[in-house]
Amino acid sequence: TSCRLGKPRYFSPPRVREDIQRLYAAGVKEVRILDRTFNMPSKRCLEVLDILAEYAGSMRFHVEVNPAVLTDEVAVKMSAFPAGALHVEAGLQTSHRQALQTISRPVEPERIWGGLKRLCGMANLEVHADLVAGFPYIDLDYIYSDLFNLMALQPDEIQLELLKLLPGTPIRNQAADYGLVFSAEPPYEILKTPTLSFSELNEVRLLSRAVDNFYNDPALQKAIYTAIMADSDFMRQLAYLAVDETGEPTPISLKRRFQLLHKNLQHRSEACNVLEYSWMLEGLSPSHALSPTKLWKAEIPENATFIEGDATAKERPCRVWQCNINDVSYWFVYTRERQYKKSVAVYREA
Numbered sequence: 524t525s526c527r528l529g530k531p532r533y534f535s536p537p538r539v540r541e542d543i544q545r546l547y548a549a550g551v552k553e554v555r556i557l558d559r560t561f562n563m564p565s566k567r568c569l570e571v572l573d574i575l576a577e578y579a580g581s582m583r584f585h586v587e588v589n590p591a592v593l594t595d596e597v598a599v600k601m602s603a604f605p606a607g608a609l610h611v612e613a614g615l616q617t618s619h620r621q622a623l624q625t626i627s628r629p630v631e632p633e634r635i636w637g638g639l640k641r642l643c644g645m646a647n648l649e650v651h652a653d654l655v656a657g658f659p660y661i662d663l664d665y666i667y668s669d670l671f672n673l674m675a676l677q678p679d680e681i682q683l684e685l686l687k688l689l690p691g692t693p694i695r696n697q698a699a700d701y702g703l704v705f706s707a708e709p710p711y712e713i714l715k716t717p718t719l720s721f722s723e724l725n726e727v728r729l730l731s732r733a734v735d736n737f738y739n740d741p742a743l744q745k746a747i748y749t750a751i752m753a754d755s756d757f758m759r760q761l762a763y764l765a766v767d768e769t770g771e772p773t774p775i776s777l778k779r780r781f782q783l784l785h786k787n788l789q790h791r792s793e794a795c796n797v798l799e800y801s802w803m804l805e806g807l808s809p810s811h812a813l814s815p816t817k818l819w820k821a822e823i824p825e826n827a828t829f830i831e832g833d834a835t836a837k838e839r840p841c842r843v844w845q846c847n848i849n850d851v852s853y854w855f856v857y858t859r860e861r862q863y864k865k866s867v868a869v870y871r872e873a
Contacts, residue, residue, distance in 0.1 A: 531558070536570045543578055553583045561586040565594045572600045579608035587612040590638025591630040598641055606647040613642055613678070614653045618669055622658035625701065626694055636672070643676040652678040656727040657686030657713030658694075659701040663723045670734075671755045674748060680739045683731040685724060686713040730762040732772040736780060737761060742805045743780060743798075750784075750794035760787060778807055785813045796849045803855045806864035809844040819843040823854045823870050832856070832868035841867075 534542070546554060562568045575584050588597075590613045601609060617623065618632035642650050652673055656666050666683075673681060688695040688705045698705060704715040715721050738747045750757045764783055767773040775783070781802055788794045799814040809816050823837060836856045837843070846853045856868040 533567060536567075536574065539571055540574045540577075543574060543582075547578055547582060551582065553585065555585040556587070559587055560589045560592075562588040562594070562597050563592055565592075565597055568597050569600060572597070575609075576600075576604060579604050583608055583610065585610040585612065587614065588638075588642070589614060590636075590642060591628070591634040593638040593641060598645075601642075602645045602647060604647055607649060609647070610649045610651065611642055612651045612653065613639055615639060615669070615673060616653055616655045617658055617661060618672070619658065619661050619665060621660040625659050625697070636676075639673070639678070640676055643678050649680075650678040651680040651682060652676075654681065654683045655686050656683065657703070657716060657719065657724065659703065659716060660718060661716075662718040663726065666727060667755070667758055670730075670758060671751065674738065674751055677748060681734050683727065683734050685727060685731075687711050688713065726762055729766060729770075729772060730758070733761045733764060736765060736772075736775060737784070740777065740780070742777060742801055743784065746784060746788070746794050746798040746801060749797050750788055750791050753791055753793065757791075777805070781807065781813065792849070799846070799848045800853070803844065803846050803853070804866050804869065806857065806866060809846070809855070809857075812844075812846060815847045816844050819845040819854060823856075824872070826873040827854060827870040828873055830869040830871050832866065834868060836868040 543554070561571075575582075586609065588611055601611070615635055616626070616628075618635060620632060623630060623632070639650075639652060642648060643652075654666070654669055654673060670681070670683065686694070686703075686705075688698055688703065688711045690711070694701075694703075695705075695711070702717040703713060705711055705713050713719075713724060715724065719727075737743050747761070751761075764787065765773055765775045765780070781798065785795060785798055788798060795813075799812070802813050803809060803816075809818075823843060830853075836858060840859045842857045842859065844855050844857070846855060852872040854870040855866040856870075857863070857865075858867050
């Protein structure tokens with residue numbers, strides 16, 4: 524699908540409806556549409572969205588869109604889907620003007636950012652944004668700048684990956700002209716460019732794993748966002764946060780990721796506070812929390828303010844832990860039902 528094999532061929536709307544109906548009848552719960560630019564042409568996209576909307580309560584659809592050509596009509600129709608029914612992959616890839624020219628995307632970066640901002644602003648969508656490193660003209664600082672601006676929009680997931688020069692693609696055919704060195708073996712990853720050394724591309728590889736381990740985990744995302752928006756240099760620290768003695772990424776548990784972040788965020792109090800709150804919310808061990816806690820054996824104070832969760836939870840058999848975060852008392856309620864590990868309700872002192 525990345526090669527130039529002529530113009531796309533489109534099935535008719537009745538054929539699409541028939542295919543979706545057959546998948547629905549077979550019990551399929553998730554459908555990934557392989558069209559690399561689902562929102563072009565716009566008229567067809569609107570027709571297909573109408574069909575998908577008929578099944579949106581029972582099926583989940585994954586589509587890939589070009590944010591630079593997102594029309595008002597398509598955006599409005601997407602915003603009407605039930606929450607979680609539409610997973611949108613939006614390809615930023617890069618915002619560098621010259622690089623965009625080399626990959627046959629001669630669009631203004633402002634249009635890309637505008638479309639991404641609109642998509643990320645729709646609470647009902649799950650937005651996965653792509654960023655690619657290794658295009659001509661782009662250096663390491665520019666990649667970090669793109670990543671910072673992308674995180675500022677708060678997509679649900681960010682995929683940072685190295686450029687793959689796939690056979691049959693224009694960028695591979697022009698690799699020598701741009702001074703691109705890449706692996707001859709699949710997946711044909713970039714190894715060096717005139718503006719990115721091998722070691723710098725390795726840093727991007729580590730950063731990619733770190734983004735997946737930390738930003739893309741919902742339990743950690745808010746703390747990472749808070750830390751990086753306060754100090755963009757933390758992104759560089761993040762790249763090397765979870766590597767072994769050889770400098771390679773290492774598997775790391777959620778608990779250990781919390782602890783590593785907390786240790787490295789001590790001088791960033793707001794992000795630390797978010798992390799301490801998230802630990803309790805996630806249902807990790809209250810007795811080994813990142814901030815002072817104690818098992819609460821009395822009633823939650825009547826004047827405590829309900830923050831989030833199920834306000835009726837404390838009426839059922841439950842355990843309550845009091846936690847002090849930044850000199851403020853919180854009460855986290857956990858049910859005794861084994862299927863619920865996370866906190867089901869949170870209160871804060873008035």
